[in-house]
Every structure is written in C-alpha cells, then in structure tokens.
Amino acid sequence: MDDAKTMASAGAQRPPGEADADRVRTNILEIATEEFAAKGLTGARIDEIAERTLTSKRMIYYHFGGKEGLYRAVLAHCYGRIxxxxxxxxxxxxxxxxxxxxxxxxxxxxxxxxxxxxxxxxxxxxxxxxxxxxxxxxxxxxxxxxxxxxxxxxxxxxxxxxxxxxxxxxxxxxxxxxxxxxxxxxxxxxxxxxxxxxxxxxxxxxxxxxxxxxxxxxxxxxx
Amino acid sequence: MDDAKTMASAGAQRPPGEADADRVRTNILEIATEEFAAKGLTGARIDEIAERTLTSKRMIYYHFGGKEGLYRAVLAHCYGRIxxxxxxxxxxxxxxxxxxxxxxxxxxxxxxxxxxxxxxxxxxxxxxxxxxxxxxxxxxxxxxxxxxxxxxxxxxxxxxxxxxxxxxxxxxxxxxxxxxxxxxxxxxxxxxxxxxxxxxxxxxxxxxxxxxxxxxxxxxxxx
Amino acid sequence: MDDAKTMASAGAQRPPGEADADRVRTNILEIATEEFAAKGLTGARIDEIAERTLTSKRMIYYHFGGKEGLYRAVLAHCYGRIxxxxxxxxxxxxxxxxxxxxxxxxxxxxxxxxxxxxxxxxxxxxxxxxxxxxxxxxxxxxxxxxxxxxxxxxxxxxxxxxxxxxxxxxxxxxxxxxxxxxxxxxxxxxxxxxxxxxxxxxxxxxxxxxxxxxxxxxxxxxx
Amino acid sequence: MDDAKTMASAGAQRPPGEADADRVRTNILEIATEEFAAKGLTGARIDEIAERTLTSKRMIYYHFGGKEGLYRAVLAHCYGRIxxxxxxxxxxxxxxxxxxxxxxxxxxxxxxxxxxxxxxxxxxxxxxxxxxxxxxxxxxxxxxxxxxxxxxxxxxxxxxxxxxxxxxxxxxxxxxxxxxxxxxxxxxxxxxxxxxxxxxxxxxxxxxxxxxxxxxxxxxxxx
DNA sequence: CATGAATGAGGATTCATTCAT
DNA sequence: TATGAATGAATCCTCATTCAT
Structure with a gap:
C-alpha cells in the first residue's frame, strides 16, 4: 500500500498528475477493501466509501467505473497480494x-x-x-x-x-x-x-x- | 408445499385460521430461506420474497415484523433443524x-x-x-x-x-x-x-x- | 383524459383504490405528455414531471416502471387517441x-x-x-x-x-x-x-x- | 482527414498553428454534427464527441466555448452548406x-x-x-x-x-x-x-x- | 495546443415500510 | 386476513465544465 506513495515522492520523472492519481486510486482501494470486507458487495455504500476517502464519490466513478468495477479492483488487488x-x-x-x-x-x-x-x-x-x-x-x-x-x-x-x-x-x-x-x-x-x-x-x-x-x-x- | 396444506387441514382440531396462518408462515419461511441464502441479508429483497410467496408482502410484516425479523426466523428455523x-x-x-x-x-x-x-x-x-x-x-x-x-x-x-x-x-x-x-x-x-x-x-x-x-x-x- | 375521472366518480362499484390509482396514472400521463413533447425523452426530467403531478416521483416508478416505461405509456396513449x-x-x-x-x-x-x-x-x-x-x-x-x-x-x-x-x-x-x-x-x-x-x-x-x-x-x- | 492535413501543411503560407487549428475545428464539427443529429442537443454527450475526435475535450471548450456553442457552430455550418x-x-x-x-x-x-x-x-x-x-x-x-x-x-x-x-x-x-x-x-x-x-x-x-x-x-x- | 484528473450539481432508480380499504 | 397504492429516504450514477501541468 505504502509503496506507491513512497515511489511517487521518490521517482518523480513521470507525468505530473500520475503520482497523485495513483495515490488517489490507492486510497480509494484501501477504504473500499475495508468496506466491502465489512459489509459485502451489496451492503457497502459508495457514499460511505467516498466519505472516508480523501477524494469525492465522483472520482470512484472516474477511476473504477462504478461499484462493481471498484469491487473487482479490490478483488484483483487482494489476490495479487497473496x-x-x-x-x-x-x-x-x-x-x-x-x-x-x-x-x-x-x-x-x-x-x-x-x-x-x-x-x-x-x-x-x-x-x-x-x-x-x-x-x-x-x-x-x-x-x-x-x-x-x-x-x-x-x-x-x-x-x-x-x-x-x-x-x-x-x-x-x-x-x-x-x-x-x-x-x-x-x-x-x-x-x-x-x-x-x-x-x-x-x-x-x-x-x-x-x-x-x-x-x-x-x-x-x-x- | 401441498403436503403442509394437506396435513394442516387434515389433522387439525384447531381453529381453521390458525392452520392457515401456520401454512402462510411456513411458506414465507421457505422462500425467505432460499432468498437470504442466495443473496444475503442485504442482497435479498422483501419484494422478491413476497412475490415468490403464496401471500402478500403485508403478511411478512404481520407475521415477522420486517426484514430483520424474517431473517431471524430463518436462522432460528435452520439451526433448529440441525x-x-x-x-x-x-x-x-x-x-x-x-x-x-x-x-x-x-x-x-x-x-x-x-x-x-x-x-x-x-x-x-x-x-x-x-x-x-x-x-x-x-x-x-x-x-x-x-x-x-x-x-x-x-x-x-x-x-x-x-x-x-x-x-x-x-x-x-x-x-x-x-x-x-x-x-x-x-x-x-x-x-x-x-x-x-x-x-x-x-x-x-x-x-x-x-x-x-x-x-x-x-x-x-x-x- | 377526463373520461376516467368521470367514470370513476360515476360507476364506483369497483375496488376502493382503483379509481384513485387511475386518476393518479392519468394525471402523471398528462404531465408527462407535456414534458416529453416539450423537451424530448432525454431532455425531460423525472423530477420535473413528478413535481408537476399531484403525486410523487416514487409513484411514477410504481405505475410506469421508469422513464422509458412512462414514455412508452405516453406514446401508447397518444397513438390510441388518434x-x-x-x-x-x-x-x-x-x-x-x-x-x-x-x-x-x-x-x-x-x-x-x-x-x-x-x-x-x-x-x-x-x-x-x-x-x-x-x-x-x-x-x-x-x-x-x-x-x-x-x-x-x-x-x-x-x-x-x-x-x-x-x-x-x-x-x-x-x-x-x-x-x-x-x-x-x-x-x-x-x-x-x-x-x-x-x-x-x-x-x-x-x-x-x-x-x-x-x-x-x-x-x-x-x- | 489525412487529405486535409496534407493540403494544409503543403499549400500554406500561413502560420502552421493556424492550419492545425482549422483542422481541429473542422474535425470537431464533423463529429459533433453526427452526434447532435443522431441524439439531439440533450442526448449528445460532450465526452462521446471528444472521444471520437482526433483531439481532446479541452479543445471543444477552447474553440467553441461549450456544448451550446458547438451546437450553434454545427447549425451555422449546416445551414451555410445549403x-x-x-x-x-x-x-x-x-x-x-x-x-x-x-x-x-x-x-x-x-x-x-x-x-x-x-x-x-x-x-x-x-x-x-x-x-x-x-x-x-x-x-x-x-x-x-x-x-x-x-x-x-x-x-x-x-x-x-x-x-x-x-x-x-x-x-x-x-x-x-x-x-x-x-x-x-x-x-x-x-x-x-x-x-x-x-x-x-x-x-x-x-x-x-x-x-x-x-x-x-x-x-x-x-x- | 494537449491531456488526464478533478468537481459539484443533478438525475434516475430502489428499498423497506406503512396506509386505506 | 388480504391487497394494491403510497411514501421518503437513500443509493447508484452521469453530465457539462474546469484545473494543473
């Protein structure tokens, strides 16, 4: 999780907003993992996830397409980690x-x-x-x-x-x-x-x- | 389903409405078990359960008080069966x-x-x-x-x-x-x-x- | 348009809420006809239609299923009239x-x-x-x-x-x-x-x- | 499309950016005409128009000011053609x-x-x-x-x-x-x-x- | 000129629950 | 007991537009 952040402040040769966007995505992913794990796909609320992130609900849709897309990203991330x-x-x-x-x-x-x-x-x-x-x-x-x-x-x-x-x-x-x-x-x-x-x-x-x-x-x- | 009906109307010395009520409760419970098992507590829909039932949505509220009451009844029934x-x-x-x-x-x-x-x-x-x-x-x-x-x-x-x-x-x-x-x-x-x-x-x-x-x-x- | 209303207050042998529901449907249909005609399917707003009716937005979904269902009902009604x-x-x-x-x-x-x-x-x-x-x-x-x-x-x-x-x-x-x-x-x-x-x-x-x-x-x- | 490019860079005594800008405008206009014609003013989506374009959404705002400005430009262009x-x-x-x-x-x-x-x-x-x-x-x-x-x-x-x-x-x-x-x-x-x-x-x-x-x-x- | 990221207001839809009859 | 109608508070999602670089 922290890797992205660390790398971003370290490397810095890349396009401007990229590191930020990465941080935003990672942040959303972390919160979403917790929420989906806590309440399931149906039970989790996009609004609650958004509220707990550093950005807005709109960004969830921008980066992940929607609730299902976010859930998929969470799955991919967790399985990838193992x-x-x-x-x-x-x-x-x-x-x-x-x-x-x-x-x-x-x-x-x-x-x-x-x-x-x-x-x-x-x-x-x-x-x-x-x-x-x-x-x-x-x-x-x-x-x-x-x-x-x-x-x-x-x-x-x-x-x-x-x-x-x-x-x-x-x-x-x-x-x-x-x-x-x-x-x-x-x-x-x-x-x-x-x-x-x-x-x-x-x-x-x-x-x-x-x-x-x-x-x-x-x-x-x-x- | 029909067995329950037969048994209820056959064996019963009790007031007729009571057996009916039992049948209604059993019917609702069966459908609800399937729905909650299939989609979870949050994922299941009262409307869908009611629709699959022989009675109406109102009866779910009458007999079980609401979604959570129905869920509790389903749990009690299943654990009881074991x-x-x-x-x-x-x-x-x-x-x-x-x-x-x-x-x-x-x-x-x-x-x-x-x-x-x-x-x-x-x-x-x-x-x-x-x-x-x-x-x-x-x-x-x-x-x-x-x-x-x-x-x-x-x-x-x-x-x-x-x-x-x-x-x-x-x-x-x-x-x-x-x-x-x-x-x-x-x-x-x-x-x-x-x-x-x-x-x-x-x-x-x-x-x-x-x-x-x-x-x-x-x-x-x-x- | 007025027929339903007239009949409802006249006939009255039928189930209770039916006449009311009919009036609600007719009312929604009238307003929706105006709105869809004025702004098109995409341009019309469910909220605006609801606001102009005697009932709530929720009733549009109850009676017509959604924006498209309402639009279809409007088409059917208008073509039927000719x-x-x-x-x-x-x-x-x-x-x-x-x-x-x-x-x-x-x-x-x-x-x-x-x-x-x-x-x-x-x-x-x-x-x-x-x-x-x-x-x-x-x-x-x-x-x-x-x-x-x-x-x-x-x-x-x-x-x-x-x-x-x-x-x-x-x-x-x-x-x-x-x-x-x-x-x-x-x-x-x-x-x-x-x-x-x-x-x-x-x-x-x-x-x-x-x-x-x-x-x-x-x-x-x-x- | 490529013809325009070739012609522009070939025949032109004008500043290079100007021909480019023209090309961009024409390209946007063509796509926008199709989209507005296909889906209407309300139904057309700036994002979709931009995506089909050779340039970015930003250019639509730069050259035409916004959705309405673009629509106006499309109308002017079409009436002009007749x-x-x-x-x-x-x-x-x-x-x-x-x-x-x-x-x-x-x-x-x-x-x-x-x-x-x-x-x-x-x-x-x-x-x-x-x-x-x-x-x-x-x-x-x-x-x-x-x-x-x-x-x-x-x-x-x-x-x-x-x-x-x-x-x-x-x-x-x-x-x-x-x-x-x-x-x-x-x-x-x-x-x-x-x-x-x-x-x-x-x-x-x-x-x-x-x-x-x-x-x-x-x-x-x-x- | 160009691009990805960001935003807030709005817009469609759904849900559990209650009411009238 | 039974039923269709009604409700309000969410809930998910989309749009035109702007910003940072």
Missing part, C-alpha cells in the same frame, strides 16, 4: 515435514492477519464467484503455494517421510479449510459453542492443532 | 473409530445437502454473528454433536484407540472446517485452482480425505 | 372529393390542435422509432384513415372524379407530410423565411393550399 | 415546369443525402428554434431557392403554364414539407404503416409522386 507475499516464503533448506509445518503456520498467520481478505473471499462465494470468474487475471492464478506443496510432497516421498499418494491440491484444500474456518466462522462458532477463538492463546492452540492434523495426515502409517 | 436431525444419529453400538467416521460422513453429507444452511452461516458471519448473538435460543445451542464426540473420545480413550488428549470441541471445529469449506468456498476455489468440486466423484473423494484426516488425527501415535 | 378520434369521422354521405377535402381539413386541424402529439412523433423519429417498434400494440395500428382514403379513392374512381391509380397510403403520406410540417417545422421555417405561421389567417390559408394541392393531385387530368 | 450548394443549381435555360420539376428532384435528393441536416432541423424545432433565432447570420438566410421559385413562377405565369396566384414561399413550404417528411418521419411511418421507405425503388416512386403533386398544383386548371 502471490506477492507467497513469493517471500523460503522453504528451500528445511526438511519436508518442517517445511510443511512452516507453510501451515504461515498460512494460518496470514489469514489471521488478513481478515479483510478472508471476508472478501466469503463475499465472493456468496456471489458464487461471479466476479472472479470474469477476471481472466485471477483465473488460474497458479498460486505458488501449490508448487511449494508439490515440492514438499515429492521430497518427502523420496525421503520416506510423506506418503507418496498425497495430492498437493487436495492437501492445500485441507490446510485452507482448517485455517479459513478459524477466521471466517469465528463469530457464529464462538457464540454457538461458547468458546473463545480470539485470544492469542486460543489462536496458538488452534494453529498447533492444525499443524498436527496436517502432519499426521501426510506421514506414512508406520512413520 | 438439532432435530442430529437426534436421529445413532452411533451407540459402533466401535469408536467407526462411529467417528460415520459422524464425519454424516456431517459432510448434511452440509452438501443443505447448502442453504451453509450459506446462511456465511451470511451471518459476514454480519459478525450480530443476529445469532441476540437470539437467546441459539446461544449455547448445545448441539448434540459435541456430546456425541465427547462420548466417542471417551470410549476411544478407554479402548486405547483414540488419544486421550483430544478435545471434542476442537475436534468438532476441525470436522466442521473441513466439511464447511467444501460447500462454502467451492466457487472461488474451483475457479482459482481449476478443479472440479461438484461431481459426485470429487465429493466422495474429498469426503474420504476428510475421514482419513480426522481418523489419523485422533489415533494414538503407535496405533 | 384511432379513437378518427372513428368519429363520418364521411359516409359526402361525394368523394368533398369527403377528401373534409378529411384533409380534419387532419390539418387535428395536428394544429395537438401539437404535443406532433412533437412526440418528432421525438420518436429522433430516436429512430426505437420505442414504437417495440410496442406491438402500435405496430400495424391500422389507422382507420387508410381505410377511409381507400374508400374515397374507390368511390371517386368509380365516379370518374379521382384518378384510378392513386394509392391510398401514398396519398395519406402526402397529406400527413403537408400538415405535419406546418406544426413540426414552424419554428425554424418562420425564422429562416421571416413569415408568420401562427396567426389564424396564416393557418387557414395554408390549410386551403393543402386542400387544393391534394384535390388537384387526385383529379383526373381532364376533370 | 446556401453554397443551392448556388450550384442552374435552372436558367429550362422551361418553367421542367425547371420546377428539376428543383423538386434536387430538393428531394439533397434531403435524402443529408439526413444529418434534416435531423438537426428536427432537433432545432424540438427546441422551438431557440438557437437559430439567436443567430443573426441565420435569420433571413434568404435562401436562393425562394428566388429561384419566384423566377420560375413569374416565367411560368408569363408563359401561361403556371397559375399566376402561386406564392413562391408557400410553394417552397409545400415542396419542403413533402420532401422533409420522407426523411424525418420515415421511422415511425414505416413501422405504423408497415411500408418500405428506404429502398431505392420506394424513394424514386415517392419522389415522382411529389414532382407530380407540385406540378399539378401550379398548372392552370385547363392546362
């Missing part, structure tokens, strides 16, 4: 099971730290993925995480510490499911079951349950 | 691990068969459980499933086939998470990863992965 | 040429008296008949005037006072063109040519020119 | 009736070929000639056609082939009305009466009807 962040993951040197545990903890922590993103995915699923399906740049995003998991599985199978029949995509789904639920469904789950899911202790405990679950799942029966 | 259905589960005679596997498969199948309920839970989480928190009858619903799991865990621990430190609520969360994701996030996941999640084969495979994951998680290390 | 009015024309007893002259004068007078209708037709032509083409009830309106002209031509031909090769539709087009121009183009024509087209004298003179032109056109060369 | 074109008409040598027929055919053909102009006149009449009235250069444009008609009538009267009481302006109005209708009202007329007005055959037939009508109108009764 790719970027995933790239920072370095699992190279670790033994397979340790790498896997690290990946699970990373996923858990990322989702906990990015509730907005989780909620946007929920919102998009309420809309039956109607918008991401129409965004070619998001289809087959080919998240690096799948490749990482494939590498781990292959190395682990070679070393005999991971069952050879574990499917990377299926494994990713399990990890995602376990981590996602903790953020997405925490509100109803904690009310219905009267349990705490927000404290650091609860989160840590849950995270380790998930790590354990994943490791036990991939390990060969006799390992 | 309790009812859970009661039909008979795991008594089975050995612990078999009972657990059965419970997981039941949970998976129920969620697949009741997408509307899953989506309503998503919707409610988007609203940060604002409505279920205000419904005393839903708080501490004490779902029977927790008791079932506790029984399984205890019997399993006694028999040495389940680790003694498995927490029933934590286990329920894992099962729920794995099953829920399959319905809730199927739209985005299948688009992003270009995988099929809707075919019977895909569902069955996924279900067995989940069973496996849960069983491996609870079994003692050397079992 | 049919009705044409039916009052009684040319039966007159000799062909006299009947024709009468019809021309009637057309001229009707158009002069109904400038709004003329302007709506202009507006619709600016829109390339986009709306009337989509109104099945207006296509092949089968205006009675064509039948009247056909009758006149046939009788006239039989009596030898009208050329046998005059086509009724072509003749109608000529009459329409001559009358229409007088209302439709009066503003630019009178400015460009500095002539009066609004005085009663000017209108009468013009009307007789048109009658003359039409009669001379249909008469056999040697008649 | 005068120019009318001047090419040479009826001198022909006998009066032949000259008249020629003039009618010319008028008809010009209007068919210049639909944009016809539509602009319609648009201006929708605005009750509000703009042409305020353009001194258009008032009393003294179209040459009136003079031509006066000449024809006088010669014809002298020769006894045209009634002496035919008024040139009135005759012009009749010719205009008959020709104008064919272009202006073709959309509604062809829909309502289910007739073809666009084919070459239909146009030719209609043109000859008009010629006939005009000639019969001016000829002395016994001619």
């Amino acid at each position: 790719r970027t962040i995933e790239s920072t993951l370095d699992l190279g040197g670790r033994p397979p099971l340790e790498a896997l545990a690290h990946l699970v903890r990373f996923t858990f922590d990322y989702q906990v730290a990015n509730e907005d993103f989780i909620r946007l995915v929920m919102v998009e699923n309420i809309h039956r993925a109607e918008y991401v399906s129409q965004m070619p740049e998001l289809q087959a995003l080919n998240l690096k995480v799948i490749e990482l998991l494939r590498g781990i599985c292959e190395r682990g199978a070679a070393e005999g510490v991971i069952r050879p029949d574990v499917d990377p995509t299926d494994l990713h789904m399990s990890i995602s499911a376990l981590c996602f639920f903790n953020v997405a469904n925490r509100h109803t789950f904690s009310v219905i079951h009267e349990v705490d899911m927000m404290s650091i202790a609860a989160k840590t405990a849950r995270r380790e349950t998930i790590v354990e679950m994943v490791l036990r799942y991939v390990r060969p029966a006799a390992a | 309790r009812t259905i859970e009661s039909t589960l008979d795991l008594g005679g089975r050995p612990p691990l078999e009972a657990l596997a059965h419970l997981v498969r039941f949970t998976f199948d129920y969620q697949v068969a009741n997408e509307d309920f899953i989506r309503l839970v998503m919707v409610e989480n988007i609203h940060r459980a604002e409505y279920v928190s205000q419904m005393p009858e839903l708080q501490a619903l004490n779902l029977k499933v927790i008791e079932l799991l506790r029984g399984i865990c205890e019997r399993g621990a006694a028999e040495g086939v389940i680790r003694p430190d498995v927490d029933p609520t934590d286990l329920h969360m894992s099962i729920s998470a794995l099953c829920f994701f399959n319905v809730a996030n199927r739209h985005t996941f299948s688009v992003i990863h270009e995988v099929d999640m809707m075919s019977i084969a895909a569902k069955t495979a996924r279900r067995e992965t989940i069973v496996e994951m849960v069983l491996r998680y609870v079994r003692p290390a050397a079992a | 049919r009705t009015i044409e039916s009052t024309l009684d040319l039966g007893g007159r000799p062909p040429l006299e009947a024709l002259a009468h019809l021309v004068r009637f057309t001229f007078d009707y158009q002069v008296a109904n400038e709004d209708f003329i302007r709506l037709v202009m507006v619709e032509n600016i829109h390339r008949a986009e709306y009337v083409s989509q109104m099945p009830e207006l296509q092949a309106l089968n205006l009675k005037v064509i039948e009247l002209l056909r009758g006149i031509c046939e009788r006239g031909a039989a009596e030898g006072v009208i050329r046998p090769d005059v086509d009724p539709t072509d003749l109608h087009m000529s009459i329409s063109a001559l009358c229409f121009f007088n209302v439709a183009n009066r503003h630019t024509f009178s400015v460009i040519h500095e002539v009066d087209m609004m005085s009663i004298a000017a209108k009468t003179a013009r009307r007789e020119t048109i009658v003359e032109m039409v009669l001379r056109y249909v008469r056999p060369a040697a008649a | 005068r120019t074109i009318e001047s090419t008409l040479d009826l001198g040598g022909r006998p009066p009736l032949e000259a008249l027929a020629h003039l009618v055919r010319f008028t008809f053909d010009y209007q068919v070929a210049n639909e944009d102009f016809i539509r602009l006149v319609m648009v201006e009449n929708i605005h009750r000639a509000e703009y042409v009235s305020q353009m001194p250069e258009l008032q009393a444009l003294n179209l040459k056609v009136i003079e031509l008609l006066r000449g024809i009538c006088e010669r014809g009267a002298a020769e006894g082939v045209i009634r002496p009481d035919v008024d040139p302006t009135d005759l012009h109005m009749s010719i205009s009305a008959l020709c104008f209708f064919n272009v202006a009202n073709r959309h509604t007329f062809s829909v309502i009466h289910e007739v073809d007005m666009m084919s070459i055959a239909a146009k030719t037939a209609r043109r000859e009807t008009i010629v006939e009508m005009v000639l019969r109108y001016v000829r002395p009764a016994a001619a």
